[in-house]
Amino acid sequence: GPIKNNERRAGILRAAAVLAKGELEHESSGHDWWHIHRVTKLAKTIAAEEGADLFVCELAALLHDLADEKLVDDHEAGMKRTESWMLENGASAEEASRVLEIISTMSFRGGSGSPMTTLEGRVVQDADRLDAIGAIGIARTFVYSGKKGRPMHDPNIPVRHKMTPEEYRSGNDTAINHFHEKLLKLQDLMNTDAGRRIAEERHSFMLEFLERFEREWNGM
Ligand code: ADP
Ligand code: NI
Incomplete structure (x- = not known):
């Protein structure tokens, strides 16, 4: 039911925050955990105002730098890892693919100028730029x-x-x-x-x- 679903989603978000914190704790190029924390807050604020899917926006914001070209050697492997992580932590295939689409467009250097195709993507990209x-x-x-x-x-x-x-x-x-x-x-x-x-x-x-x-x- 809807309560179970909310609990499932809250659990994924908590785990994603733990993951991002662990991975980016010692990052010093400007994409540390506190950047993720601020972008996630901004994404939630903008998503609420724009009527975007809050869960997808929040999860994408939490995971958006884990496969960033500047932070990992292999962007593709980073994306695969992020996808498996989501599926293993209870995200549906549809949720995982929506989040993956956002962070791949955002994190790819060549893609920094390419338009986001979904409302949720536009929200998270705005949040990242505002930071x-x-x-x-x-x-x-x-x-x-x-x-x-x-x-x-x-x-x-x-x-x-x-x-x-x-x-x-x-x-x-x-x-x-x-x-x-x-x-x-x-x-x-x-x-x-x-x-x-x-x-x-x-x-x-x-x-x-x-x-x-x-x-x-x-x-x-
Ligand atoms: P993003 O992934 O947000 O595009 P960047 O890796 O380009 O981030 O930058 C991380 C932070 O460092 C940002 O706040 C950005 O403005 C700053 N930054 C990036 N390049 C430069 C630069 N050449 N001089 C000063 N600050 C920079
Ligand atoms: Ni960022």
């Missing part, structure tokens, strides 16, 4: 840059809105430039109304931050 902007986005950017040994800013390097893969590899990047090449563009990539509303607020906070940063840099 890259606003106050948290600012903090993650400086942590990432610091870890790469890059400067926070260099006024002698002109602002680049697009960087070639060669420029990326050369490491000739700054934290401040990352706002221009990526973070300030995310607002226009939001899929849902709820996501857009949250993005607008976070976007204007980043603009305010950049203005203050510039003023303080110049001793004002």
